[in-house]
Amino acid sequence: MFILYNFGNIGIAMSYTQSLSSENPGYILILIDQSGSMSSKFGGTSGGSKAEECAKAVNRVLREIGLTCTAGQVIKNRCDISVLSYGASGNQATSAFAGNLASKAVVTMQELVNNCLRVDTVKMKVSDGAGGLVDVDEQFPIWIDPIARGGTPMAAAFEMAYKLVDSWTKSHQASFPPIVINITDGAPDSQSDAQVAASKLSQLGTSDGTTLILNAHISEGKAARVELPSSPSELPPGDGNAKFLFDISSELPPVMFERAGAVGYQNLAPGARGFVYNADAETMIRLLDVGTRSNLQ
């Protein structure tokens, strides 16, 4: 389906240019691998397990998106959210929301912001304007708790995402296309199933372009890291999983390409894909930033 190229009066359609607004909200889906292997630690950092770091990163990203959509005390529905987990519930993918949001696979920003599970506070010092410092609480809402058990039914996650995106795009044809960010630490149970499911998903879209799929492969080892490659030749040779994830990752549209440069990615080549391999926590966070903050200014 070439939704892209048949649209518009100018000949070549300008895609991925719509901004996120209450009138035309965006849609971000985060797929989290909650397989057993996620319980081991990240390499190199003295932090928690991959599951814990991943949950923390996702909670932080949701917090940033929430803050960006808020002016004063007013929350604007500029972006819908889904967080799907796979692995912890057998062969299925499920919505990772709990509490009040447990029954909802897609939530508006207002629903998300008003229904976190709890708020953690961290003490912070800020200037009092008179040369001194004063203690204030910095607040961190939590939506996702880390879980790590089971296999890696990635295909199921892409299929569930497909259903949600299919339904969402039907009623949001003028919006910026959906952005799917997959965080995994390993290989899917069935690579071929996952490839098919992802490929189908990538063909859905809006008048502003097709669904974008970004992949963050996180790892505990010290293996060579690959960030935003433009060609398979940049991948570890012979690594089938890397090649698979590369194949299902979308090329970054201009707005994300610019953001990537702004957050510190270097040596970006045209055709760079939204894919990081053997990422540590920080690299994962930066990809999440590029995927979620690029057009939510």
Added chain:
Amino acid sequence: MPNHNQNEIVHFTMPKIGEQKTDIQDVCGSSTDGSLAAIADGASTSLWPREWANILVEHFCHDNQDSIAKIHEGWEEWLRPLQEEWRQHSLKIKKDSTIPWYAQGSREKDHGSATFVGLKFRPPNQAGERIWEALAVGDSCLFQIKANSDELIAFPLEKSEQFRTVTDCFHSLPEYKSYPPTFMNDLYEEGDIFFLATDALAEWIIKDCKNDQPRWEKLISVASQEEFTNFINQLRDEKRIKNDDTTLLRLKVVIPEGQKTKPQAQNPQEQKPENPNNNLLPIVAAVVGISLIIGIGFLFFFLIVNDKQNYNANQEQSPPPNKLTTSEKTTPTVNTTPTSNNSNLANYPILPIYSAESNNNQKTIGYVWKKASELESLQLWVHVPKAYLEKIKETDKFTMTIPVEATPLALYIDKPAPQDLSPQDFAGYLLPAQYSVVQPIESRTFKDARWVKVNFRWENKGG
């Protein structure tokens, strides 16, 4: 002291499509006496933007200095107490546990940002001039529509390409470097209309001016919020205006009867009234320049009268007034002319003058008006292309050779220096010939021209 104005001020505002009135981050306001007005657009991704916009507008509209040029010169000092007020507000919020996490900001979202335009109407000065001043940062704009005119002056932006997604702002904490504001002033009078508009509307107005059938003038007569809402919704449906908070403050200048005084100066100074010194010489030089081009023209007489005003009206200082003309006609404002010139409109300079170097009555070197004969000096100023001048070696004398095919040069009554000359001092013209002159003075308007004096004598009676 009675108020020097009774300005009529109204304002209208609308949220983005799909949002509520309470979501609007634009703020506008004015002082109770109508002499100050301001508008600010809070950046919705910053922290407590509407509060910051409000602080900016409130403080500006309570300012009681003579001139906001002082704010322009010391804008960082002006901002500081406003920033501290915002800081205390945000600290209070951070300590308030009833305020939810999403209203608290974060390390990255820790300050507010807003664009700003402030406008002040000063009471008439000693010369009777009424001056308005404005300060602006970012893409909110001010527009002045002069009474009885289609012309729109826009400040600080004048082209639609200048409106971008990211704009300059004032930030609500001194830790963040705010953008310096720009300053502008100009004259105002009864009946002038001013708009203050945030970016979506400002950009549309600027684009609309270029259309064959502009619609922006409707904003002059919109009388209710409902009318405004319908007007903007129509533009939104036609996709002519960006979907954003849309705010307009409209002010009409009304001067109470007892306060109306006309400016007293004969040369109404329309730009930078604080610097009157530069006006005369360029006018004189412009008249001369035109006379060189047109030649012996009786057109000359009309140019003296009209060009004085036209040149005045088009003269631009920094920053330039960004005129967006929407119609073909530009009526030059013709003001009262000096009476001495009026009476000469029908007279031609016919008194011959002769070379001082020879007694030959036949050698007329030019013609002047009768008034020149009333003066004792036998010298006249001439504005001449430097190419006509040649220095005589080892002297400070110059030979001035006006080529035969050249047009006669304008002569001016002898005054101590060229800058003392005014259009009334125009005396007549000098014919092509060779003359002896000394010490040419550089023209301040045309770098290739010089001022020199020529000697002459009257007709020798009985010669």
